[in-house]
Amino acid sequence: MARRIDVTGTGGVRLAAWEFGDPPKNDRLAAAEGEPGHGVLLLHGLMGRASHWAATARWLSERHRAVALDQRGHGRSDKPAEAAFTREAYVEDAEAALEQLGLAPAVLIGHAMGALTAWQLAAKRPDLVSGVIICDMRASALGASSQREWANWFKSWPVPFATLADVRKWFGEDDPWVERPNPARGEFYAEVMQECEDGWRPVFEPEQMLKSRETWVYDAHWEELAQVQCPTLVVRGLDGELGRAEAQEMVRVLPRGEYAEVADAGHLVHYDQPEAWRAAIEPFLDAVRTV
DSSP states (O other): OEEEEEEEOGGGOEEEEEEESOHHHHHHHHHOSSOOOOEEEEEOOTTOOGGGGHHHHHHHTTTSEEEEEEOTTSTTSOOOTTOOOSHHHHHHHHHHHHHHHTOOSEEEEEETHHHHHHHHHHHHOGGGEEEEEEESOOSSOOOHHHHHHHHHHHHHOOOSBSSHHHHHHIIIIIOTTOSSOOHHHHHHHHTTEEEETTEEEESSOHHHHHHHHTTTTTSOOHHHHHTOOSOEEEEEETTSSSOHHHHHHHHHHSTTEEEEEETTOOSOHHHHOHHHHHHHHHHHHHHHHTO
């Protein structure tokens, strides 16, 4: 079960948060004394949505108060044309969610862009964060060529898609960015489509995604990583975008960094290998909970 709770983000943007599990149980967990780390905030990546965390949040809710956030411009959160899509706005939104939902101190679990938001918030507000899990996000700058590639990739989408089956096939098999078929990738993108009069289109505005992305791709983020004082787990899929050398350097830079990798997984680690993903992060969560 998941219930929606609206949060007010920076600039008054309405954000949809989704709490998983039994609310009375979660309330007891949140109120427990002497057992930090019960709150968990899950932050999706660029173009993602809270529902991408559903499988993870369900098992988390057995022992934690698990909340997934639709970040600004994503899912069912507001997408105002005039809204800021800066790093500061995303971090302040997550900060507002922790405070308004009474989750802190919480473990932040972030995928890609959501992971960057997690470690930037942990550096800014260590009082709100008891642990961080970074899933397949690089700390190095990606550069202007990466941003141009993304702009061209969006233009290549054959929208509108006639059916959801077409969505799954294109992103799982036909997308020029796919080196080999990946059904999990097709399912991932099917989650971010909505039915319109002319077919299936993304729930987000590609222009807003590019605005969000351009606020981090030109800069490296090692300095903020070094400021994260809480336990932090860096997780990579062996075939993901975060290479082993960079991941291990991130662990070295982190004051309390740990490392895990998931075999037979790409960028979408929690979609590609959900059981191996759980096995990689659950011991870390248990350790943070007992600190």
